[in-house]
Amino acid sequence: MPLSTSSNFARPDDAFRAIVEAHRGFTDEQSADFDAALVLILANHIGDIDVLRDAIVLAKRRMIDGQQQQQRQQQQQQQQ
Amino acid sequence: MAKADTHQAKTQFGYRRHPDQDRPGQSTAEHPVVVVGAGPVGLSLAIDLAQRGQRVVLLDDADRIGEGSRAICFSKRSLEYWDRLGVGDRMVDKGVVWSVGRIFHGEQQLYQFNLLPDDGHKRPAFINLQQYYAEAYLVDRISDLPEINLRWRNKVTALESRNDSVALTIETPEGAYRLHAQYVVACDGARSSLRQMVGADFAGQVFEDQFLIADVKMTAEFPTERWFWFDPPFHAGRSALLHRQPDDVWRIDLQLNRYADPIVEKKPENVRPRIARMLGHDKFEFEWISLYKFQCRRMDRFVHGRVIFAGDSAHQVSPFGARGANSGLEDAENLSWKLDRVLRGASPASLLESYHVERSLAADENIRESTRSTDFMAPNSHQEARLRKAVLSLAKETEFGKRMVNGGRLSVPCSYDSPLSSPDADAWRGGPLPGCSMLDAPVATRAGEQAYLTDAFRKDGTDFTLLSFSNGAAIDAPEGVKDIRIGGEGGLADPSGLVAKRYGAEPDSAYLLRPDGYVAARFRHPTREAIAAALSRAQGLNRRLA
Numbered sequence: 001m002p003l004s005t006s007s008n009f010a011r012p013d014d015a016f017r018a019i020v021e022a023h024r025g026f027t028d029e030q031s032a033d034f035d036a037a038l039v040l041i042l043a044n045h046i047g048d049i050d051v052l053r054d055a056i057v058l059a060k061r062r063m064i065d066g067q068q069q070q071q072r073q074q075q076q077q078q079q080q
Numbered sequence: 081m082a083k084a085d086t087h088q089a090k091t092q093f094g095y096r097r098h099p100d101q102d103r104p105g106q107s108t109a110e111h112p113v114v115v116v117g118a119g120p121v122g123l124s125l126a127i128d129l130a131q132r133g134q135r136v137v138l139l140d141d142a143d144r145i146g147e148g149s150r151a152i153c154f155s156k157r158s159l160e161y162w163d164r165l166g167v168g169d170r171m172v173d174k175g176v177v178w179s180v181g182r183i184f185h186g187e188q189q190l191y192q193f194n195l196l197p198d199d200g201h202k203r204p205a206f207i208n209l210q211q212y213y214a215e216a217y218l219v220d221r222i223s224d225l226p227e228i229n230l231r232w233r234n235k236v237t238a239l240e241s242r243n244d245s246v247a248l249t250i251e252t253p254e255g256a257y258r259l260h261a262q263y264v265v266a267c268d269g270a271r272s273s274l275r276q277m278v279g280a281d282f283a284g285q286v287f288e289d290q291f292l293i294a295d296v297k298m299t300a301e302f303p304t305e306r307w308f309w310f311d312p313p314f315h316a317g318r319s320a321l322l323h324r325q326p327d328d329v330w331r332i333d334l335q336l337n338r339y340a341d342p343i344v345e346k347k348p349e350n351v352r353p354r355i356a357r358m359l360g361h362d363k364f365e366f367e368w369i370s371l372y373k374f375q376c377r378r379m380d381r382f383v384h385g386r387v388i389f390a391g392d393s394a395h396q397v398s399p400f401g402a403r404g405a406n407s408g409l410e411d412a413e414n415l416s417w418k419l420d421r422v423l424r425g426a427s428p429a430s431l432l433e434s435y436h437v438e439r440s441l442a443a444d445e446n447i448r449e450s451t452r453s454t455d456f457m458a459p460n461s462h463q464e465a466r467l468r469k470a471v472l473s474l475a476k477e478t479e480f481g482k483r484m485v486n487g488g489r490l491s492v493p494c495s496y497d498s499p500l501s502s503p504d505a506d507a508w509r510g511g512p513l514p515g516c517s518m519l520d521a522p523v524a525t526r527a528g529e530q531a532y533l534t535d536a537f538r539k540d541g542t543d544f545t546l547l548s549f550s551n552g553a554a555i556d557a558p559e560g561v562k563d564i565r566i567g568g569e570g571g572l573a574d575p576s577g578l579v580a581k582r583y584g585a586e587p588d589s590a591y592l593l594r595p596d597g598y599v600a601a602r603f604r605h606p607t608r609e610a611i612a613a614a615l616s617r618a619q620g621l622n623r624r625l626a
């Protein structure tokens with residue numbers, strides 16, 4: 001997989017923090033607009049369609065896992 | 081509404097009874113090939129087949145050329161094809177030539193593009209020409225060709241496929257008659273009834289947004305460029321297009337929402353203020369107004385036994401990118417030489433399968449490009465709209481943002497990953513790969529006359545051609561293959577060096593071109609055996625590949 005998932009930042013907390021702080025003061029709508037621009041800027045910087053696709057797969061897996069977990073919880077609740 | 085007095089060619093034709101309608105008893109006329117539909121695709125295909133010596137019956141259910149606003153942008157590739165059909169000059173003389181487009185967001189220009197930045201091509205990137213002119217010139221050309229029997233008001237109403245022929249039932253003002261054909265080519269448009277007759281699907285995507293297309297007549301100072309706006313001040317939140325046609329007619333496309341009522345929106349009194357806002361004045365006349373919902377769909381298979389589909393009957397795209405008629409014309413040029421060979425018994429019928437393979441790839445590419453453009457103009461969800469907004473705002477300050485803005489990606493010939501191509505055996509730096517379309521470049525004849533490679537290619541009819549770059553002792557083309565030699569004694573000169581450059585060629589290099597101008601194979605150091613092998617593969621004679 002060409003996508004690098006090892007930790008690339010010397011100080012990962014700084015990177016996380018920078019993104020979090022960029023959203024401060026935004027409404028959800030503004031945050032979503034901001035994220036859209038940020039994703040496009042970063043995608044272009046990466047400039048490798050295979051890496052981008054891998055990243056999309058990885059990000060999507062969270063959604064699928066999340067959905068499955070929700071379903072499982074719902075089923076368990078129904079059974080109880 | 082299109083005014084007949086502005087046409088320089090005939091557009092209304094009479095029905096004429098044909099002896100095929102008066103056959104005694106149960107006997108039915110037999111024809112090698114019947115083309116159904118005299119739109120741009122059927123007309124061009126009939127001419128191409130006739131130039132190859134085939135007798136063609138061409139049927140159309142109407143008695144006039146379609147009027148009103150349909151295709152206007154015809155590509156370089158289409159013009160090169162029409163050169164081969166003897167109508168290129170007429171189209172270009174009447175058309176307006178353009179290669180520059182501009183994309184605006186609001187009042188600001190985001191970027192401009194030039195579709196043919198380099199010189200040394202006979203034909204421009206595009207001309208704009210009303211589809212009715214193109215059709216009228218093709219019909220005129222047909223009157224020079226006794227091989228074509230064009231029958232107006234002949235509507236195909238039934239089709240029966242048999243092992244060795246196809247039986248057609250044809251309705252005319254004087255009643256029905258029947259014909260048998262070895263092959264039928266259905267060029268009967270997006271609403272093809274022949275498609276239904278063979279029981280084929282036409283699956284794909286319908287876009288919800290509606291587009292108002294108006295052709296207006298006015299004298300204006302706008303340059304001959306394609307102007308496309310996202311969210312223009314005169315049409316907030318939607319897109320708009322302005323493009324010049326001959327006779328001081330301008331094409332205007334305005335995106336409307338999906339709920340717009342076509343009857344209301346089409347009323348001139350409702351269209352006029354919109355367009356006046358766009359132009360900043362209301363000194364214009366309407367030539368045509370219509371409202372469209374666009375679709376991108378295709379048939380699964382373009383070849384159904386002896387019934388072959390070409391043009392809009394086989395695949396339909398939204399018009400952003402000018403891929404409709406242009407790709408239909410590429411279908412015609414791809415099919416005609418193959419069908420001609422099959423009808424002459426020179427190649428097996430399996431060669432026709434390569435038409436399906438190659439043109440399917442093209443249809444998929446055209447649908448993909450047109451779908452992306454249409455989706456960009458009319459986003460499907462909040463998030464799609466949000467991403468588009470991000471691209472448009474990034475385009476103001478970044479190059480990558482500009483490149484992501486999609487206001488229509490204009491038609492270019494597709495390259496085929498084809499069973500007819502022989503892969504490169506040598507190392508090449510540049511030049512068109514096997515499966516790609518030939519490139520034009522200036523040449524000079526021995527007498528010093530300026531010409532183009534595409535002229536040399538079409539001279540004396542297009543057939544398989546060996547384009548070779550002389551090393552002093554150029555190799556002879558195999559039997560039946562035409563020769564174009566660059567350099568050497570008796571060859572064409574390459575005064576600008578562009579032929580060698582565009583073909584990545586050195587002395588001794590050679591390209592084997594198909595009759596449709598696609599590269600079948602290329603060789604750094606050709607041998608007779610290698611050329612012969614590539615030729616038989618490209619002619620579908622190689623069983624392994626059929």
Ligand SMILES: Cc1cc2nc3c(=O)[nH]c(=O)nc-3n(C[C@H](O)[C@H](O)[C@H](O)COP(=O)(O)OP(=O)(O)OC[C@H]3O[C@@H](n4cnc5c(N)ncnc54)[C@H](O)[C@@H]3O)c2cc1C
Nearest residue numbers: 117119120121141151152153236268269391392404405406
């Ligand atoms: C608004 C708009 C803008 C466009 N702009 C462009 C552009 O700029 N560039 C471009 O390349 N394309 C453009 N297109 C697409 C282009 O118009 C079509 O792709 C093109 O007309 C298809 O040609 P055709 O010959 O396959 O079919 P058609 O032009 O539809 O012709 C089909 C013919 O078959 C006849 N017919 C139908 N059924 C029967 C029957 N049963 N028996 C006998 N005859 C029959 C019809 O009368 C008709 O003459 C545009 C389309 C639209 C709507």
